[in-house]
Amino acid sequence: MKRIFNFSAGPATLPEAVLKQAQSEMLEWSGSGMSVMEMSHRDKDFMSIAAQAEKDLRELLNVPAHYKVLFLQGGATAQFAAIPMNLLRGKTSADYVVTGSWGVKAQKEAGKYGKANIAARPGTFNRIPPLSEWKLDPNAAYLHYTPNETIEGVEFSFVPQSPGVPLVADFSSSFLSRPLDVSKFGLIYAGAQKNAGPAGLVMVIVREDLLGQALPITPSVLDYKQMADNESMLNTPPCYAWYIAGLVFQWIKKEGGLEGMARRNARKAGLLYDYLDSQSFYSSPVEKSARSWMNVPFILEDATLDDEFLKGAKQAGLSTLKGHRSVGGMRASLYNAMPEAGVQALIGYMKEFARTRG
Numbered sequence: 314m315k316r317i318f319n320f321s322a323g324p325a326t327l328p329e330a331v332l333k334q335a336q337s338e339m340l341e342w343s344g345s346g347m348s349v350m351e352m353s354h355r356d357k358d359f360m361s362i363a364a365q366a367e368k369d370l371r372e373l374l375n376v377p378a379h380y381k382v383l384f385l386q387g388g389a390t391a392q393f394a395a396i397p398m399n400l401l402r403g404k405t406s407a408d409y410v411v412t413g414s415w416g417v418k419a420q421k422e423a424g425k426y427g428k429a430n431i432a433a434r435p436g437t438f439n440r441i442p443p444l445s446e447w448k449l450d451p452n453a454a455y456l457h458y459t460p461n462e463t464i465e466g467v468e469f470s471f472v473p474q475s476p477g478v479p480l481v482a483d484f485s486s487s488f489l490s491r492p493l494d495v496s497k498f499g500l501i502y503a504g505a506q507k508n509a510g511p512a513g514l515v516m517v518i519v520r521e522d523l524l525g526q527a528l529p530i531t532p533s534v535l536d537y538k539q540m541a542d543n544e545s546m547l548n549t550p551p552c553y554a555w556y557i558a559g560l561v562f563q564w565i566k567k568e569g570g571l572e573g574m575a576r577r578n579a580r581k582a583g584l585l586y587d588y589l590d591s592q593s594f595y596s597s598p599v600e601k602s603a604r605s606w607m608n609v610p611f612i613l614e615d616a617t618l619d620d621e622f623l624k625g626a627k628q629a630g631l632s633t634l635k636g637h638r639s640v641g642g643m644r645a646s647l648y649n650a651m652p653e654a655g656v657q658a659l660i661g662y663m664k665e666f667a668r669t670r671g
C-alpha cells in the first residue's frame with residue numbers, strides 16, 4: 314500500500330488516523346457484532362455515534378445552545394435551495410455577495426424561490442470587494458456569502474456584519490479550518506467532503522428562531538424545522554458518513570482543536586504562498602488579502618508546460634493538482650488533513666521542475 318499526497322479539492326484527503334480507526338472498526342463497531350454501515354439508525358449504538366458527533370462538533374465550534382445542528386443529505390447544492398425555502402420567512406428577497414463560482418450557483422438557485430439580489434460581485438474572482446461596494450438591502454431576508462471560494466481560492470479574512478439581517482454562509486471548503494464565532498451567523502452550512510469527512514453529508518447549524526416558517530412547497534427532507542424536530546432522522550440519515558465525520562471531529566480535538574488547525578493551516582499555506590511570491594516561473598492569481606488557506610490556485614508562466622507539470626507531479630506522488638476546468642492552471646487544496654510534509658514535497662517538486670524547465 315502506498316498513500317500519496319492528494320491535493321484534490323473534494324472529495325479530499327482524510328486524516329490517516331481516521332481511516333485506520335474506521336478500518337479497525339469496519340467489521341465490528343465496539344462490541345456491537347456489526348459494522349456501522351449495517352446498523353439501524355434507530356438502534357442505540359448508532360444513536361450514540363450520532364449524538365457523540367454532534368456533541369464534539371458543538372464543542373469544537375462552541376455552538377451556542379439556541380442553535381440546531383443538522384446532519385443532512387444532498388450536499389451544499391441542496392442547501393442552495395433549502396436556504397431560501399426556509400429563510401425567506403414571508404420576505405420577498407435576499408442578498409448575495411458573490412465572490413466566486415459557488416456563490417454564483419447559490420444565487421441562481423435562490424432565484425427560483427424569491428428575489429436573489431447580487432449585493433456585490435467583483436468583475437474578476439480574485440478579490441473580496443470592499444464593504445463600501447456592497448449594496449445591502451436592510452429588508453433582505455438574509456445575507457448570503459461564501460467565506461471560501463473553492464475554485465478560485467478566494468477567502469474572506471473577516472466575518473462581514475449584517476445588522477438586523479441574518480448572515481448565512483457556505484463554509485463547505487473552510488469548515489473547521491480555524492476558530493469561528495457561530496453567534497455572528499443565522500445559519501452556516503458545509504458539505505463534509507472537503508474538510509470534514511466523506512461525501513454524502515452536509516452539516517447545517519441554524520439559529521432556532523429562524524425555523525418554522527418554511528415555504529409550503531418545501532420538501533420535508535429540506536425543512537429545517539422538521540429535520541430538527543426529528544434529530545436529522547426524519548428519514549434514514551447518511552449513517553456511515555456521519556460516523557466518519559464524527560471520527561474527524563475527534564481527530565481535530567486531539568490535534569489541538571480549531572486553534573491547532575489554524576496554526577497548521579496558516580503555516581502550510583504560508584509556505585506555498587511564500588514560494589509562489591519568491592520567483593516568476595509560477596504565480597498566484599489572487600490578491601494577497603484574499604488568498605485562501607485551503608485552496609491555492611497557481612499558474613505556470615508558460616501554460617504549454619501544464620501537462621508535463623501534472624504528469625511529473627503524479628509520478629512524484631502528488632495527485633490532483635489540476636485547476637478546476639472552469640479556470641485552468643493548477644490548484645493545491647491544503648485541507649486540515651494535508652500534512653506539512655505534503656506541502657514541502659509539492660514545493661520541492663515545483664522548485665525542481667522550474668529549475669529544469671525554466
Ligand SMILES: *Cc1c(COP(=O)(O)O)cnc(C)c1O
Binds near residue numbers: 388462483
Ligand atoms: C464543493 C462545494 C459546494 C458543492 O458541494 P456539493 O456537495 O457538490 O453539493 C458548494 N459550495 C462550496 C463552497 C463548495 O466547495
